[in-house]
Amino acid sequence: MVRSEGGTDMDEIERLSEAIRFRTVAGNWEEFSKLKDFLERCFPMVHSKLKVSKINEYALLYEWDVGSQEAVLLLAHTDVVPASEEGWVHHPFSGDVADGFVWGRGTLDDKSSVMGLLEAVERLLSEGFEPRHNLLLAFGFDEETKGYLGAKKIAEHLQNRKIRIRAILDEGSAIVKGVISKIGKPIALIGIAEKGYASFDLVAKGKGGHSSTPERNTPLERMANAIQRIFRYRSRxxxxxxxxxxxxxxxxxxxxxxxxxxxxxxxxxxxxxxxxxxxxxxxxxxRTTMCVTMINAGVADNVVPEKVVATVNCRIIPGETAEQVFERLKQIVEDLQIEVVKNENWQVSDPVPDTDPNDEFYRILSETIQQTFLDVVVSPYLTVGATDSRHYKSLCQNIYRFSPLIMDRELLETVHGKNERVSVESYKKMCDFYTALMKKL
Structure with a gap:
């Protein structure tokens, strides 16, 4: 195990704290390399007993091969979203342990999963345990920027090797407490389906000119009408x-x-x-939701722009496709002389359909949650955000999304926000959950 400056063995809290200090934001590639080296020092048995592969340089694939015909795939990601110091009680990359929490970017999303999974494997190896199925840990490095360089490349690697996947568990929904009105019990939400993701550009062009003599029906005026329609539109x-x-x-x-x-x-x-x-x-x-997230127009405050571009982000309900949403958007704005286009960086993920909640792996997940967290209600759930798991849907139909962390409304708001933190107790429970889960696999 890694030793602290004082010479004593680090525990799981200290290891998580240290992992948070690596600023693994997309583009900071040296930090990803440093994190990998740190993981090797932290988990010596994992790195000596399991096959470890680098995929596309910074993604990591751990293979615990016990000779079974099928594998269970456990996902997480090492990248985090950017964070500025302003408004944080503790520096976002300090990993400070204070007031019963580990503070910093990635404590909830998603370095806690990375470290928790490795803690569990290290524990089990030290006990001489072997799972019934092969276990794979796959850590992407660009989940926050859509996962095409990390998770997608790992999925292609596994597909090329024709590895049979029995079930997949990714981050996603958590155990929420005090979030749903009039329900006091914590609810563990297991995502058994995931909405799709697509962004489109609305483009309005026309005559510009001087703002002192504005004409009617300018590109900006037409775009304003289009945006208003989109915000009012409600899909079926x-x-x-x-x-x-x-x-x-x-x-x-x-x-x-x-x-x-x-x-x-x-x-x-x-x-x-x-x-x-x-x-x-x-x-x-x-339903499918549509939200205007970016607008690009104008070069000066006294010039009427000739071109206006607005980006619409769509989260697509299972049962619909990105192409259907594309056609619907065109219908919404067709009389406003606005073009709907797939931009040059257009990348789309159609929805991932429902997994059967009567499947054996769902039962194992549910049992492990109830045994680890005790008085908790377990429920299937539709994951409305995008996760890395969508890149693996061609490998396996049994995909689940669940992060074994207890979160109230205040903590949920810190994900991608200020003062992200995980309680010491909650993280230890996470490690216990992953350990218990692997014993059942």
Whole structure:
């Protein structure tokens, strides 16, 4: 094990703290190399007993081969989003341990998963344990920038080797506490499906000129109308199996009348949809969403721009495709003389459909959650954000997304925000969860 400056063995909290200090933001490639060297020092048995491969230089693949026909694939990522010091109680790359927390960028997303998985394997190797299935740990390095250089390359590597994958577990939903109204119990949300991801550019062109004598129907005026339409537009309601099962779980936790109304969501959703659509988290689980995220126009404050470009980010409900959303966007703005284009960097991920929550691996996940965290309700869930797991969907249909961390509303808001931190107790539970899970695989 790695030793601290005082000469004593580092524990799991100190190792996580140290890992946070590596500023593994996309482009800081030297930091990724330093992190890899650190992992080798931290987990000597992992790196001597498992086959370790570098994929596309900075992605890491660990193979615990016990000779089985199938493997279970456990995913995480070493990259983090940027962070400035402003507004942080502790420096975002300090890894400070204070007030019962480890502080810093990546403590929740997603270095805790990287370190927790390696802690579990190191523990099990030291005990002489062998899993029933081959275990693979795959760590991408560009999940925050869509995963095409890391996870996608690992998936291609595994596919070329014709490795059979039994099930996949990635980060994603967590154990939420006090987040859902009127529910006191923590709920462990296992993502069994994932929304798709696509961005399109709206392009308006026309006559510019001097702002002292503005004309009507300028590119900017037309774009403003288009943006307003998009924000008002509501896609059709789609009840996926993941959302249906989630609503049924809520029916067992909520009181009257929602407990009755949600017992059969297929029947009652038309009654509840208007109210659910006003709640952003529920609305995102019921339909494809479109959101204008960037606008590029103008060169000076006294010049009417000749060209305006707005980017629309779409999160696509399972059952629809990026091409269908593309056609729908064109219909929304077709009378405004605005072109909808796939930009030169256009990269798209269609939705990942529902995995069967009756599958054996879901049962194992659920059992392990309940044994590790005790008084917790487990529920299927639709993951509305994008994860690296989408790049592996051609390898396996049984894909799950779950981070074994307990998070309240305040902690959830720190992911990609200020003062990201994980409690010491929660991280130790995470390591225990991964250890217990691997013993069942």
């Amino acid at each position: 309601t789609v009840l996926t199996r993941s959302t249906e099962e989630f609503l049924k779980t809520l029916s067992r936790l909520w009181g009257f009348p929602l407990n009755v109304l949600l017992k059969n969501p297929k029947l009652t959703l038309p009654l509840l949809e208007p109210a659910f659509s006003k709640i952003p988290s529920l609305n995102a689980m019921l």
